[in-house]
Amino acid sequence: MHTSFDDLSLVLGEIALFRGLSPVVVGEVARASQVLSLPKGRVVYAAGDRPRGIYHVMSGHLKTAVSSPDGGEKVIEILSPRQAFGVAELFADAACVSTVETVTPVVLLAVGREGIFRAMEQEPEVARRMLSAMAERQSSIERDIAADCFQSGTAKVVDYLARLAAESGHGAGRIELELEIPKHVLAARLGFTPETLSRIFRELSDAGMIHVHGKQVTLLEAFSRQHLPCPAPRRGAAAALRRTGQPAGNWFERAAGSDEGRMVAWG
Incomplete structure:
Protein backbone atom coordinates (compact mmCIF):
# COMPACT_ATOMS: atom_id res chain seq x y z
CA MET A 1 0.00 0.00 0.00
CA HIS A 2 1.44 3.37 -0.99
CA THR A 3 1.33 6.02 1.73
CA SER A 4 2.84 9.48 1.29
CA PHE A 5 5.83 10.67 3.30
CA ASP A 6 3.67 13.33 4.99
CA ASP A 7 1.05 10.76 6.02
CA LEU A 8 3.72 8.42 7.36
CA SER A 9 5.19 11.28 9.41
CA LEU A 10 1.71 12.05 10.75
CA VAL A 11 1.14 8.41 11.73
CA LEU A 12 4.54 8.20 13.45
CA GLY A 13 3.78 11.35 15.42
CA GLU A 14 0.78 9.62 17.00
CA ILE A 15 2.75 6.53 18.13
CA ALA A 16 4.24 6.57 21.63
CA LEU A 17 7.63 5.26 20.45
CA PHE A 18 8.13 8.26 18.18
CA ARG A 19 5.83 10.99 19.54
CA GLY A 20 7.54 14.31 20.20
CA LEU A 21 10.79 13.51 18.41
CA SER A 22 12.41 16.06 16.12
CA PRO A 23 11.20 16.24 12.50
CA VAL A 24 14.63 15.06 11.34
CA VAL A 25 14.42 11.86 13.40
CA VAL A 26 10.80 11.24 12.45
CA GLY A 27 11.81 11.74 8.82
CA GLU A 28 14.48 9.05 9.09
CA VAL A 29 11.92 6.63 10.47
CA ALA A 30 9.29 7.61 7.89
CA ARG A 31 11.67 6.90 5.00
CA ALA A 32 12.05 3.33 6.29
CA SER A 33 8.32 2.84 6.91
CA GLN A 34 5.38 1.43 5.00
CA VAL A 35 1.72 0.70 5.73
CA LEU A 36 0.59 -2.90 5.19
CA SER A 37 -3.04 -3.96 4.80
CA LEU A 38 -3.20 -7.71 5.42
CA PRO A 39 -6.05 -10.25 5.30
CA LYS A 40 -6.91 -12.75 8.01
CA GLY A 41 -4.47 -15.66 8.13
CA ARG A 42 -1.41 -13.80 6.80
CA VAL A 43 1.94 -14.56 8.49
CA VAL A 44 3.89 -11.37 9.25
CA TYR A 45 6.99 -13.30 10.23
CA ALA A 46 7.59 -16.95 11.11
CA ALA A 47 9.82 -18.75 13.57
CA GLY A 48 13.27 -18.99 12.00
CA ASP A 49 12.94 -15.76 10.01
CA ARG A 50 15.51 -13.03 10.46
CA PRO A 51 14.06 -9.82 11.97
CA ARG A 52 13.53 -7.04 9.42
CA GLY A 53 11.94 -4.30 11.49
CA ILE A 54 9.30 -3.45 14.07
CA TYR A 55 5.54 -3.23 13.62
CA HIS A 56 2.78 -1.08 15.07
CA VAL A 57 -0.82 -2.34 14.97
CA MET A 58 -3.13 0.31 13.51
CA SER A 59 -6.22 -1.90 13.36
CA GLY A 60 -7.15 -5.55 13.77
CA HIS A 61 -5.68 -8.36 15.86
CA LEU A 62 -2.79 -10.80 15.51
CA LYS A 63 -1.54 -13.78 17.48
CA THR A 64 2.00 -14.56 18.56
CA ALA A 65 2.52 -18.32 18.81
CA VAL A 66 5.22 -20.93 19.22
CA SER A 67 5.03 -24.47 17.85
CA SER A 68 6.30 -27.84 19.04
CA PRO A 69 8.04 -30.38 16.78
CA ASP A 70 4.87 -32.50 16.68
CA GLY A 71 2.79 -29.60 15.36
CA GLY A 72 1.26 -28.35 18.60
CA GLU A 73 0.74 -24.60 18.96
CA LYS A 74 0.78 -22.32 22.00
CA VAL A 75 -0.61 -18.81 21.59
CA ILE A 76 1.44 -16.58 23.88
CA GLU A 77 0.03 -13.18 23.02
CA ILE A 78 -2.83 -11.43 21.26
CA LEU A 79 -1.74 -8.17 19.64
CA SER A 80 -4.25 -5.33 19.42
CA PRO A 81 -4.42 -1.76 18.07
CA ARG A 82 -1.74 0.61 19.38
CA GLN A 83 0.59 -2.24 20.32
CA ALA A 84 4.07 -2.64 18.86
CA PHE A 85 5.84 -5.93 18.25
CA GLY A 86 9.12 -7.19 16.89
CA VAL A 87 11.21 -4.87 19.09
CA ALA A 88 13.07 -7.52 21.10
CA GLU A 89 13.56 -9.67 18.00
CA LEU A 90 15.14 -6.73 16.17
CA PHE A 91 17.77 -6.11 18.84
CA ALA A 92 18.47 -9.77 19.57
CA ASP A 93 19.98 -10.08 16.07
CA ALA A 94 18.93 -13.73 15.96
CA ALA A 95 16.24 -15.76 14.23
CA CYS A 96 12.69 -15.20 15.46
CA VAL A 97 11.45 -17.79 17.95
CA SER A 98 7.73 -17.16 17.49
CA THR A 99 5.36 -16.71 14.57
CA VAL A 100 3.04 -13.70 14.24
CA GLU A 101 -0.13 -14.23 12.20
CA THR A 102 -3.21 -12.10 11.63
CA VAL A 103 -6.46 -13.41 13.13
CA THR A 104 -8.57 -10.61 11.60
CA PRO A 105 -7.89 -8.23 8.71
CA VAL A 106 -5.07 -5.98 9.92
CA VAL A 107 -3.42 -2.68 9.07
CA LEU A 108 0.18 -2.39 10.26
CA LEU A 109 2.84 0.28 10.18
CA ALA A 110 6.15 -1.49 9.47
CA VAL A 111 9.46 0.28 10.17
CA GLY A 112 12.65 -1.20 8.71
CA ARG A 113 15.56 -1.93 11.03
CA GLU A 114 17.98 0.49 9.36
CA GLY A 115 15.58 3.37 9.90
CA ILE A 116 15.34 2.48 13.60
CA PHE A 117 19.12 2.25 13.96
CA ARG A 118 19.67 5.59 12.21
CA ALA A 119 17.08 7.23 14.46
CA MET A 120 18.82 5.82 17.55
CA GLU A 121 22.15 7.24 16.41
CA GLN A 122 20.60 10.69 16.03
CA GLU A 123 18.40 10.63 19.13
CA PRO A 124 19.28 8.49 22.22
CA GLU A 125 15.70 8.90 23.47
CA VAL A 126 14.63 6.42 20.80
CA ALA A 127 16.80 3.72 22.40
CA ARG A 128 15.34 4.46 25.84
CA ARG A 129 11.81 4.09 24.48
CA MET A 130 12.70 0.80 22.82
CA LEU A 131 14.06 -0.51 26.13
CA SER A 132 10.90 0.65 27.90
CA ALA A 133 8.74 -1.21 25.34
CA MET A 134 10.73 -4.40 25.85
CA ALA A 135 10.53 -4.09 29.65
CA GLU A 136 6.76 -3.60 29.52
CA ARG A 137 6.34 -6.68 27.34
CA GLN A 138 8.57 -8.73 29.67
CA SER A 139 6.44 -7.73 32.66
CA SER A 140 3.28 -8.66 30.78
CA ILE A 141 4.68 -12.09 29.90
CA GLU A 142 5.67 -12.71 33.53
CA ARG A 143 2.14 -11.84 34.71
CA ASP A 144 0.68 -14.21 32.14
CA ILE A 145 3.02 -17.03 33.22
CA ALA A 146 1.99 -16.52 36.85
CA ALA A 147 -1.69 -16.69 35.85
CA ASP A 148 -1.09 -19.88 33.86
CA CYS A 149 0.56 -21.47 36.89
CA PHE A 150 -1.82 -20.43 39.65
CA GLN A 151 -5.26 -19.66 38.20
CA ALA A 237 -9.22 -0.24 23.59
CA ALA A 238 -9.45 -3.75 24.99
CA ALA A 239 -7.09 -6.43 23.75
CA ALA A 240 -9.54 -8.84 22.16
CA LEU A 241 -12.93 -7.64 23.44
CA ARG A 242 -13.74 -4.01 22.86
CA ARG A 243 -16.65 -1.70 22.52
CA THR A 244 -17.66 -0.84 19.00
CA GLY A 245 -17.96 2.52 17.32
CA GLN A 246 -14.50 4.05 17.72
CA PRO A 247 -13.89 6.91 15.27
CA ALA A 248 -10.87 6.91 12.98
CA GLY A 249 -8.84 9.86 11.77
CA ASN A 250 -8.55 10.80 8.10
CA TRP A 251 -5.03 9.45 7.69
CA PHE A 252 -6.17 6.08 9.08
CA GLU A 253 -9.12 5.91 6.69
CA ARG A 254 -6.77 6.55 3.78
CA ALA A 255 -4.27 3.96 5.04
CA ALA A 256 -6.95 1.32 5.62
CA GLY A 257 -8.68 1.92 2.30
CA SER A 258 -7.29 -1.21 0.65
CA ASP A 259 -8.84 -4.56 1.54
CA GLU A 260 -5.64 -6.51 1.12
CA GLY A 261 -1.96 -5.64 0.94
CA ARG A 262 1.19 -7.62 0.49
CA MET A 263 4.33 -7.96 2.51
CA VAL A 264 7.25 -6.02 1.05
CA ALA A 265 10.80 -7.11 1.89
CA TRP A 266 13.22 -4.47 3.03
CA GLY A 267 16.51 -4.33 1.26
Whole structure:
Protein backbone atom coordinates (compact mmCIF):
# COMPACT_ATOMS: atom_id res chain seq x y z
CA MET A 1 0.00 0.00 0.00
CA HIS A 2 1.44 3.37 -0.99
CA THR A 3 1.33 6.02 1.73
CA SER A 4 2.84 9.48 1.29
CA PHE A 5 5.83 10.67 3.30
CA ASP A 6 3.67 13.33 4.99
CA ASP A 7 1.05 10.76 6.02
CA LEU A 8 3.72 8.42 7.36
CA SER A 9 5.19 11.28 9.41
CA LEU A 10 1.71 12.05 10.75
CA VAL A 11 1.14 8.41 11.73
CA LEU A 12 4.54 8.20 13.45
CA GLY A 13 3.78 11.35 15.42
CA GLU A 14 0.78 9.62 17.00
CA ILE A 15 2.75 6.53 18.13
CA ALA A 16 4.24 6.57 21.63
CA LEU A 17 7.63 5.26 20.45
CA PHE A 18 8.13 8.26 18.18
CA ARG A 19 5.83 10.99 19.54
CA GLY A 20 7.54 14.31 20.20
CA LEU A 21 10.79 13.51 18.41
CA SER A 22 12.41 16.06 16.12
CA PRO A 23 11.20 16.24 12.50
CA VAL A 24 14.63 15.06 11.34
CA VAL A 25 14.42 11.86 13.40
CA VAL A 26 10.80 11.24 12.45
CA GLY A 27 11.81 11.74 8.82
CA GLU A 28 14.48 9.05 9.09
CA VAL A 29 11.92 6.63 10.47
CA ALA A 30 9.29 7.61 7.89
CA ARG A 31 11.67 6.90 5.00
CA ALA A 32 12.05 3.33 6.29
CA SER A 33 8.32 2.84 6.91
CA GLN A 34 5.38 1.43 5.00
CA VAL A 35 1.72 0.70 5.73
CA LEU A 36 0.59 -2.90 5.19
CA SER A 37 -3.04 -3.96 4.80
CA LEU A 38 -3.20 -7.71 5.42
CA PRO A 39 -6.05 -10.25 5.30
CA LYS A 40 -6.91 -12.75 8.01
CA GLY A 41 -4.47 -15.66 8.13
CA ARG A 42 -1.41 -13.80 6.80
CA VAL A 43 1.94 -14.56 8.49
CA VAL A 44 3.89 -11.37 9.25
CA TYR A 45 6.99 -13.30 10.23
CA ALA A 46 7.59 -16.95 11.11
CA ALA A 47 9.82 -18.75 13.57
CA GLY A 48 13.27 -18.99 12.00
CA ASP A 49 12.94 -15.76 10.01
CA ARG A 50 15.51 -13.03 10.46
CA PRO A 51 14.06 -9.82 11.97
CA ARG A 52 13.53 -7.04 9.42
CA GLY A 53 11.94 -4.30 11.49
CA ILE A 54 9.30 -3.45 14.07
CA TYR A 55 5.54 -3.23 13.62
CA HIS A 56 2.78 -1.08 15.07
CA VAL A 57 -0.82 -2.34 14.97
CA MET A 58 -3.13 0.31 13.51
CA SER A 59 -6.22 -1.90 13.36
CA GLY A 60 -7.15 -5.55 13.77
CA HIS A 61 -5.68 -8.36 15.86
CA LEU A 62 -2.79 -10.80 15.51
CA LYS A 63 -1.54 -13.78 17.48
CA THR A 64 2.00 -14.56 18.56
CA ALA A 65 2.52 -18.32 18.81
CA VAL A 66 5.22 -20.93 19.22
CA SER A 67 5.03 -24.47 17.85
CA SER A 68 6.30 -27.84 19.04
CA PRO A 69 8.04 -30.38 16.78
CA ASP A 70 4.87 -32.50 16.68
CA GLY A 71 2.79 -29.60 15.36
CA GLY A 72 1.26 -28.35 18.60
CA GLU A 73 0.74 -24.60 18.96
CA LYS A 74 0.78 -22.32 22.00
CA VAL A 75 -0.61 -18.81 21.59
CA ILE A 76 1.44 -16.58 23.88
CA GLU A 77 0.03 -13.18 23.02
CA ILE A 78 -2.83 -11.43 21.26
CA LEU A 79 -1.74 -8.17 19.64
CA SER A 80 -4.25 -5.33 19.42
CA PRO A 81 -4.42 -1.76 18.07
CA ARG A 82 -1.74 0.61 19.38
CA GLN A 83 0.59 -2.24 20.32
CA ALA A 84 4.07 -2.64 18.86
CA PHE A 85 5.84 -5.93 18.25
CA GLY A 86 9.12 -7.19 16.89
CA VAL A 87 11.21 -4.87 19.09
CA ALA A 88 13.07 -7.52 21.10
CA GLU A 89 13.56 -9.67 18.00
CA LEU A 90 15.14 -6.73 16.17
CA PHE A 91 17.77 -6.11 18.84
CA ALA A 92 18.47 -9.77 19.57
CA ASP A 93 19.98 -10.08 16.07
CA ALA A 94 18.93 -13.73 15.96
CA ALA A 95 16.24 -15.76 14.23
CA CYS A 96 12.69 -15.20 15.46
CA VAL A 97 11.45 -17.79 17.95
CA SER A 98 7.73 -17.16 17.49
CA THR A 99 5.36 -16.71 14.57
CA VAL A 100 3.04 -13.70 14.24
CA GLU A 101 -0.13 -14.23 12.20
CA THR A 102 -3.21 -12.10 11.63
CA VAL A 103 -6.46 -13.41 13.13
CA THR A 104 -8.57 -10.61 11.60
CA PRO A 105 -7.89 -8.23 8.71
CA VAL A 106 -5.07 -5.98 9.92
CA VAL A 107 -3.42 -2.68 9.07
CA LEU A 108 0.18 -2.39 10.26
CA LEU A 109 2.84 0.28 10.18
CA ALA A 110 6.15 -1.49 9.47
CA VAL A 111 9.46 0.28 10.17
CA GLY A 112 12.65 -1.20 8.71
CA ARG A 113 15.56 -1.93 11.03
CA GLU A 114 17.98 0.49 9.36
CA GLY A 115 15.58 3.37 9.90
CA ILE A 116 15.34 2.48 13.60
CA PHE A 117 19.12 2.25 13.96
CA ARG A 118 19.67 5.59 12.21
CA ALA A 119 17.08 7.23 14.46
CA MET A 120 18.82 5.82 17.55
CA GLU A 121 22.15 7.24 16.41
CA GLN A 122 20.60 10.69 16.03
CA GLU A 123 18.40 10.63 19.13
CA PRO A 124 19.28 8.49 22.22
CA GLU A 125 15.70 8.90 23.47
CA VAL A 126 14.63 6.42 20.80
CA ALA A 127 16.80 3.72 22.40
CA ARG A 128 15.34 4.46 25.84
CA ARG A 129 11.81 4.09 24.48
CA MET A 130 12.70 0.80 22.82
CA LEU A 131 14.06 -0.51 26.13
CA SER A 132 10.90 0.65 27.90
CA ALA A 133 8.74 -1.21 25.34
CA MET A 134 10.73 -4.40 25.85
CA ALA A 135 10.53 -4.09 29.65
CA GLU A 136 6.76 -3.60 29.52
CA ARG A 137 6.34 -6.68 27.34
CA GLN A 138 8.57 -8.73 29.67
CA SER A 139 6.44 -7.73 32.66
CA SER A 140 3.28 -8.66 30.78
CA ILE A 141 4.68 -12.09 29.90
CA GLU A 142 5.67 -12.71 33.53
CA ARG A 143 2.14 -11.84 34.71
CA ASP A 144 0.68 -14.21 32.14
CA ILE A 145 3.02 -17.03 33.22
CA ALA A 146 1.99 -16.52 36.85
CA ALA A 147 -1.69 -16.69 35.85
CA ASP A 148 -1.09 -19.88 33.86
CA CYS A 149 0.56 -21.47 36.89
CA PHE A 150 -1.82 -20.43 39.65
CA GLN A 151 -5.26 -19.66 38.20
CA SER A 152 -8.02 -22.09 37.28
CA GLY A 153 -9.64 -21.91 33.86
CA THR A 154 -12.67 -20.06 35.22
CA ALA A 155 -10.47 -17.61 37.12
CA LYS A 156 -8.51 -16.88 33.93
CA VAL A 157 -11.68 -16.06 32.01
CA VAL A 158 -13.06 -13.90 34.83
CA ASP A 159 -9.77 -12.05 35.21
CA TYR A 160 -9.53 -11.56 31.45
CA LEU A 161 -13.04 -10.11 31.19
CA ALA A 162 -12.54 -7.93 34.27
CA ARG A 163 -9.29 -6.46 32.93
CA LEU A 164 -10.85 -5.75 29.55
CA ALA A 165 -13.82 -4.00 31.13
CA ALA A 166 -11.55 -1.92 33.36
CA GLU A 167 -9.28 -0.95 30.46
CA SER A 168 -12.27 0.28 28.48
CA GLY A 169 -13.28 2.51 31.39
CA HIS A 170 -16.28 0.58 32.69
CA GLY A 171 -16.64 -0.69 36.24
CA ALA A 172 -20.33 -0.94 37.09
CA GLY A 173 -23.66 -2.18 35.77
CA ARG A 174 -24.21 -4.07 32.52
CA ILE A 175 -21.30 -3.87 30.10
CA GLU A 176 -21.77 -4.74 26.45
CA LEU A 177 -18.66 -6.11 24.74
CA GLU A 178 -18.02 -7.67 21.37
CA LEU A 179 -15.70 -10.60 20.75
CA GLU A 180 -13.47 -9.54 17.88
CA ILE A 181 -11.24 -12.60 17.60
CA PRO A 182 -12.31 -16.21 16.99
CA LYS A 183 -13.20 -18.10 20.15
CA HIS A 184 -10.68 -20.84 19.38
CA VAL A 185 -7.90 -18.21 19.34
CA LEU A 186 -9.06 -16.76 22.64
CA ALA A 187 -9.18 -20.26 24.14
CA ALA A 188 -5.67 -21.00 22.90
CA ARG A 189 -4.42 -17.74 24.41
CA LEU A 190 -5.92 -18.65 27.79
CA GLY A 191 -4.40 -22.12 27.60
CA PHE A 192 -7.32 -24.49 27.00
CA THR A 193 -9.56 -25.94 24.29
CA PRO A 194 -12.52 -24.17 22.65
CA GLU A 195 -14.80 -26.70 24.33
CA THR A 196 -13.45 -25.70 27.74
CA LEU A 197 -13.98 -22.02 26.97
CA SER A 198 -17.57 -22.74 25.92
CA ARG A 199 -18.16 -24.68 29.14
CA ILE A 200 -16.78 -21.83 31.27
CA PHE A 201 -18.91 -19.28 29.42
CA ARG A 202 -21.94 -21.51 30.00
CA GLU A 203 -21.18 -21.90 33.71
CA LEU A 204 -20.74 -18.14 34.14
CA SER A 205 -23.99 -17.60 32.25
CA ASP A 206 -25.86 -20.11 34.44
CA ALA A 207 -24.48 -18.30 37.49
CA GLY A 208 -25.99 -15.01 36.28
CA MET A 209 -22.59 -13.42 35.65
CA ILE A 210 -22.52 -13.00 31.88
CA HIS A 211 -24.60 -13.50 28.78
CA VAL A 212 -23.03 -14.72 25.52
CA HIS A 213 -24.77 -14.50 22.15
CA GLY A 214 -22.44 -15.16 19.23
CA LYS A 215 -19.77 -12.48 19.36
CA GLN A 216 -21.68 -10.41 21.92
CA VAL A 217 -20.60 -10.79 25.56
CA THR A 218 -22.56 -8.94 28.23
CA LEU A 219 -21.12 -8.60 31.72
CA LEU A 220 -24.14 -8.54 34.03
CA GLU A 221 -24.49 -6.55 37.23
CA ALA A 222 -23.57 -9.55 39.40
CA PHE A 223 -20.24 -9.81 37.56
CA SER A 224 -19.61 -6.07 38.02
CA ARG A 225 -20.38 -6.19 41.74
CA GLN A 226 -18.02 -9.09 42.38
CA HIS A 227 -15.16 -8.37 40.00
CA LEU A 228 -15.32 -4.66 39.12
CA PRO A 229 -15.57 -2.88 42.47
CA CYS A 230 -14.53 0.54 41.20
CA PRO A 231 -14.86 2.25 37.81
CA ALA A 232 -11.46 2.58 36.15
CA PRO A 233 -10.29 5.51 33.99
CA ARG A 234 -10.36 4.86 30.28
CA ARG A 235 -6.95 3.72 29.10
CA GLY A 236 -7.62 2.53 25.58
CA ALA A 237 -9.22 -0.24 23.59
CA ALA A 238 -9.45 -3.75 24.99
CA ALA A 239 -7.09 -6.43 23.75
CA ALA A 240 -9.54 -8.84 22.16
CA LEU A 241 -12.93 -7.64 23.44
CA ARG A 242 -13.74 -4.01 22.86
CA ARG A 243 -16.65 -1.70 22.52
CA THR A 244 -17.66 -0.84 19.00
CA GLY A 245 -17.96 2.52 17.32
CA GLN A 246 -14.50 4.05 17.72
CA PRO A 247 -13.89 6.91 15.27
CA ALA A 248 -10.87 6.91 12.98
CA GLY A 249 -8.84 9.86 11.77
CA ASN A 250 -8.55 10.80 8.10
CA TRP A 251 -5.03 9.45 7.69
CA PHE A 252 -6.17 6.08 9.08
CA GLU A 253 -9.12 5.91 6.69
CA ARG A 254 -6.77 6.55 3.78
CA ALA A 255 -4.27 3.96 5.04
CA ALA A 256 -6.95 1.32 5.62
CA GLY A 257 -8.68 1.92 2.30
CA SER A 258 -7.29 -1.21 0.65
CA ASP A 259 -8.84 -4.56 1.54
CA GLU A 260 -5.64 -6.51 1.12
CA GLY A 261 -1.96 -5.64 0.94
CA ARG A 262 1.19 -7.62 0.49
CA MET A 263 4.33 -7.96 2.51
CA VAL A 264 7.25 -6.02 1.05
CA ALA A 265 10.80 -7.11 1.89
CA TRP A 266 13.22 -4.47 3.03
CA GLY A 267 16.51 -4.33 1.26
